Amino acid sequence: MKPHSHSVQIRNVSKRYGSLEVLRQVSLDVEANTVTCILGPSGSGKSTLLRAINHLISIDSGVIRVSDEVIGYEQRDNRLFELSDRDLCRQRSHIGMVFQSFNLFPHLTVLENVTCGLITVRRAPKADAIATAQHFLDRVGLAHKAGAYPAQLSGGQQQRVAIARALAMQPRLILFDEPTSALDPELVGEVLTVIRELAESSDTTMIVVTHEIGFAREVADQIVFMDEGRVAVAGSVAEVFGSDSPRIRAFLDGNLK
Numbered sequence: 001m002k003p004h005s006h007s008v009q010i011r012n013v014s015k016r017y018g019s020l021e022v023l024r025q026v027s028l029d030v031e032a033n034t035v036t037c038i039l040g041p042s043g044s045g046k047s048t049l050l051r052a053i054n055h056l057i058s059i060d061s062g063v064i065r066v067s068d069e070v071i072g073y074e075q076r077d078n079r080l081f082e083l084s085d086r087d088l089c090r091q092r093s094h095i096g097m098v099f100q101s102f103n104l105f106p107h108l109t110v111l112e113n114v115t116c117g118l119i120t121v122r123r124a125p126k127a128d129a130i131a132t133a134q135h136f137l138d139r140v141g142l143a144h145k146a147g148a149y150p151a152q153l154s155g156g157q158q159q160r161v162a163i164a165r166a167l168a169m170q171p172r173l174i175l176f177d178e179p180t181s182a183l184d185p186e187l188v189g190e191v192l193t194v195i196r197e198l199a200e201s202s203d204t205t206m207i208v209v210t211h212e213i214g215f216a217r218e219v220a221d222q223i224v225f226m227d228e229g230r231v232a233v234a235g236s237v238a239e240v241f242g243s244d245s246p247r248i249r250a251f252l253d254g255n256l257k
């Protein structure tokens, strides 16, 4: 049986780069098996928050829990210490991430890109890894590209491979960091369709940083609007799209990028 999906609890998280406060006392709850879309103007801290959830960046204060487990740190003698690489790797192996720039290995085929984590991290037998990879490549409509190299694919196809690679690890939480921002406009739709189908059919918790407002409106159980390092509002689609805050209205009307 597949393990239950993860909930995420973020409490009073702050992060600064020099004098720039990028996250200011951010608190947020994400329920298991829901889709949360994070919207907000450029530079409001969306990607930073997402990357903090799997400890790709360290935070200055606050705490992030994924299914009640503190991410990135452990408490000893009443002090917090960063986890060892090994423990961090264990935590991350249950959290999938899809990056803006795909991050496929260029020297590996599509199939090898997807089996790689299964074989090295999950220690799956090769035949099982190949069967799993083929299943998820089929799910993103790319079974026929298994033998191709990333450079032979369009950006949209590469991103779908990256999604299959994340899914193949059967994560209980998937983080999408602006998954369509690097794509030519005509390729955005195919990737959003794959993510939308996942949102409808999978029992994985999903957090998606996106500039695609229409997509967020369609798929999100929760919408988070970030502004200047804070969560300005988190709520249902109706709550956020019905907000009368001038900043949120300006953003939704396309006058605040």
Ligand SMILES: Nc1ncnc2c1ncn2[C@@H]1O[C@H](COP(=O)(O)OP(=O)(O)OP(=O)(O)O)[C@@H](O)[C@H]1O
Pocket (backbone or CB within 6 Å): 017, 020, 022, 040, 041, 042, 043, 044, 045, 046, 047, 048, 049
């Ligand atoms: N490693 C870093 N060093 C210094 N400043 C950084 C670093 N990473 C991000 N920043 C700054 O932190 C702020 C928030 O960045 P972040 O990428 O989280 O914003 P965002 O809301 O995702 O923006 P966008 O929609 O443009 O991607 C920005 O001003 C950015 O320049």
